[in-house]
Amino acid sequence: MMTSNFVGGSFLLKNSNPKDIFIPEEFSEEQKMVFDLVKDFMLREVHGMGLEKLATLDAEKDREKVLEIFRKASESGLCGVSIDEQYGGMGLDFNTGLLYTEALSLGFSFATTIGCQTSIGSLPIVWYGNDEQKAKYLPGIASGELACSYCLTEPSAGSDANSGKTKAVLNAEGTHYILNGQKMWITNGGFADVYIVFAKIEGDDKLSAFIVEKKFGGIDLGKEEKKMGIKASSTVQVFFNNCPVPKENLLGERGKGFNMALNILNSGRIKIAAGGVGGIKFGMEKVIDYANQRVQFGVPISSFGAMKQKIGKMATMAFVLESGVYRVGDDVDKKHKELLASGSSGNDAKINAMREYAIECAILKIHGSEAMCNAADESIQIFGGMGYSMETGVEMAYRDARITKIYEGTNEINRMLSLAEFYKRGFQTKELDMKAAMKAVPMSVLNNWNPFSGGGDFGKEMELITNLKTVFLIITGSAGGKLKSKLVEEQEIVMNLADILAMAFLAESAFLRVAKLKASKATDQKELNIKVQMAQLFLYDALETARLAAKNAVDSYADGLTKWAMHKLVNGMLKSYAINPKDLRRNIANYYIEKGKF
Numbered sequence: 335m336m337t338s339n340f341v342g343g344s345f346l347l348k349n350s351n352p353k354d355i356f357i358p359e360e361f362s363e364e365q366k367m368v369f370d371l372v373k374d375f376m377l378r379e380v381h382g383m384g385l386e387k388l389a390t391l392d393a394e395k396d397r398e399k400v401l402e403i404f405r406k407a408s409e410s411g412l413c414g415v416s417i418d419e420q421y422g423g424m425g426l427d428f429n430t431g432l433l434y435t436e437a438l439s440l441g442f443s444f445a446t447t448i449g450c451q452t453s454i455g456s457l458p459i460v461w462y463g464n465d466e467q468k469a470k471y472l473p474g475i476a477s478g479e480l481a482c483s484y485c486l487t488e489p490s491a492g493s494d495a496n497s498g499k500t501k502a503v504l505n506a507e508g509t510h511y512i513l514n515g516q517k518m519w520i521t522n523g524g525f526a527d528v529y530i531v532f533a534k535i536e537g538d539d540k541l542s543a544f545i546v547e548k549k550f551g552g553i554d555l556g557k558e559e560k561k562m563g564i565k566a567s568s569t570v571q572v573f574f575n576n577c578p579v580p581k582e583n584l585l586g587e588r589g590k591g592f593n594m595a596l597n598i599l600n601s602g603r604i605k606i607a608a609g610g611v612g613g614i615k616f617g618m619e620k621v622i623d624y625a626n627q628r629v630q631f632g633v634p635i636s637s638f639g640a641m642k643q644k645i646g647k648m649a650t651m652a653f654v655l656e657s658g659v660y661r662v663g664d665d666v667d668k669k670h671k672e673l674l675a676s677g678s679s680g681n682d683a684k685i686n687a688m689r690e691y692a693i694e695c696a697i698l699k700i701h702g703s704e705a706m707c708n709a710a711d712e713s714i715q716i717f718g719g720m721g722y723s724m725e726t727g728v729e730m731a732y733r734d735a736r737i738t739k740i741y742e743g744t745n746e747i748n749r750m751l752s753l754a755e756f757y758k759r760g761f762q763t764k765e766l767d768m769k770a771a772m773k774a775v776p777m778s779v780l781n782n783w784n785p786f787s788g789g790g791d792f793g794k795e796m797e798l799i800t801n802l803k804t805v806f807l808i809i810t811g812s813a814g815g816k817l818k819s820k821l822v823e824e825q826e827i828v829m830n831l832a833d834i835l836a837m838a839f840l841a842e843s844a845f846l847r848v849a850k851l852k853a854s855k856a857t858d859q860k861e862l863n864i865k866v867q868m869a870q871l872f873l874y875d876a877l878e879t880a881r882l883a884a885k886n887a888v889d890s891y892a893d894g895l896t897k898w899a900m901h902k903l904v905n906g907m908l909k910s911y912a913i914n915p916k917d918l919r920r921n922i923a924n925y926y927i928e929k930g931k932f
């Protein structure tokens with residue numbers, strides 16, 4: 335097996351060096367220009383129509399307006415970000431693509447429309463297409479001439495996507511697959527020219543993927559779905575009735591469609607988190623502006639501790655997520671380069687670099703979507719009655735954000751997936767060195783007999799983060815020992831373990847970032863001080879989340895002496911972390927209230 339410096343999930347088994355991770359402060363001027371290009375577009379073309387109009391824009395009634403914005407986005411180059419330059423795209427690396435996605439989130443429904451075009455709708459061809467398929471489809475997708483969509487879900491196959499019934503049968507002449515079936519919830523489906531369709535060939539039990547053009551015929555569309563949010567985004571059912579698909583439009587290998595679907599979703603998942611970062615930051619601008627102007631009891635409401643607490647929490651989550659998202663985005667790029675250097679083909683390198691970080695992508699998707707939904711909810715609260723009005727756009731953010739906990743795999747599925755992937759890499763493929771990790775556990779536990787033994791920058795915090803990882807490993811080992819293969823059926827325990835795992839990753843990402851910033855002479859000390867406080871505040875909350883999750887897990891599977899010992903161990907390792915959360919939230923909020931934005 336090739337030894338690699340970039341191993342997904344390895345955050346759990348070793349402590350990273352801050353020098354080795356990417357932090358958002360390191361984005362180049364060119365990368366920031368991509369962000370500004372997208373942000374300016376969204377503010378001009380989408381917000382420019384007025385938030386009340388945007389909130390009522392309807393994918394069916396306002397199709398012309400939706401397509402007009404889609405066309406303008408294409409003309410500005412926004413549809414070709416992940417497509418190589420030789421096919422007319424921008425050929426951005428993955429991490430810059432995440433920065434692009436952060437800015438895209440300002441487009442509300444249009445973030446979904448354009449996000450589908452640049453991600454799930456086109457990446458199957460970018461990553462799995464052969465040269466002919468790329469040459470035929472990618473230039474049109476990059477220019478926006480061809481709108482595209484991704485058809486995996488069916489009425490009876492949602493989370494259980496591999497159970498789809500759509501069938502492809504080769505015709506007697508051997509020239510075309512004849513496609514029959516029904517897809518549901520298809521984003522961009524109402525106006526797409528190209529559909530990536532997942533279907534089973536003849537009697538196969540595994541999915542394959544096809545590039546299907548609307549003009550092939552045999553395609554009927556349902557009416558636009560009436561949805562809670564992202565109302566301007568087209569979502570329809572797509573029916574295939576003897577749709578003839580040329581044989582050469584089979585995408586990738588027969589029977590490998592499900593792997594492809596999952597890998598495309600890995601990329602979609604981290605993009606949801608990048609969108610969450612953008613959404614929370616933008617929400618903060620709006621909230622701070624309003625809270626500074628709105629006077630009650632003779633003072634701006636931004637002066638109230640109850641409001642500062644919310645603003646401090648929003649900023650902290652944007653900071654922590656941002657630390658995790660761009661750390662992983664850069665790791666994907668580095669892994670990609672490493673694979674190319676070791677002789678992988680262009681497609682394989684892209685696919686395997688993404689697959690490597692499935693655990694991290696699932697964690698980021700869950701916590702990005704949940705933080706964004708919480709932030710939207712708290713924004714309404716800060717706006718009071720005006721938050722409930724369509725005029726301000728805040729209720730639209732609340733409705734639009736909610737879908738992110740459902741699509742690209744529900745958050746329950748992603749929690750299970752983060753654990754399943756960890757088991758697979760640790761015990762089946764052995765990509766993670768579990769033996770060494772388990773050997774280190776007793777030492778890690780012993781270290782805890784000293785109050786705080788870690789030294790150096792953030793030694794105390796890094797020790798607590800190591801303990802979060804150790805607690806995860808110990809409970810996983812102990813529950814696995816007792817329940818064996820039945821552990822996967824005890825989903826409540828799996829959810830608890832996934833939360834401990836996520837807290838370790840997110841807290842570590844935040845502290846690695848501030849440690850790197852602290853070591854850099856160029857860092858503004860006032861800003862660093864606030865970033866340190868955000869990392870500390872997150873760790874304080876993360877320990878509480880992990881303590882509760884650990885208690886729930888242990889009380890759910892253990893009894894007798896094991897239960898007693900496990901509680902003792904968890905309490906000893908997840909020690910009290912003495913900060914003043916009120917002061918920290920207030921300091922953080924005051925800093926951003928004064929600055930006016932994140």
Ligand SMILES: Cc1cc2nc3c(=O)[nH]c(=O)nc-3n(C[C@H](O)[C@H](O)[C@H](O)COP(=O)(O)OP(=O)(O)OC[C@H]3O[C@@H](n4cnc5c(N)ncnc54)[C@H](O)[C@@H]3O)c2cc1C
Nearest residue numbers: 484485486487492493519520521740741742743744746747
């Ligand atoms: C607006 C919108 C746009 C979408 N766009 C697309 C698109 O472009 N292309 C596409 O293919 N799909 C798309 N989807 C579909 C989306 O990916 C699915 O809705 C999602 O995967 C969940 O499937 P489901 O709705 O059938 O829910 P279900 O799978 O029925 O899940 C319902 C509940 O049961 C839980 N559940 C399911 N299985 C398990 C399990 N094994 N263990 C524990 N809990 C479980 C889920 O977590 C969830 O809480 C879109 C959906 C929406 C609403």
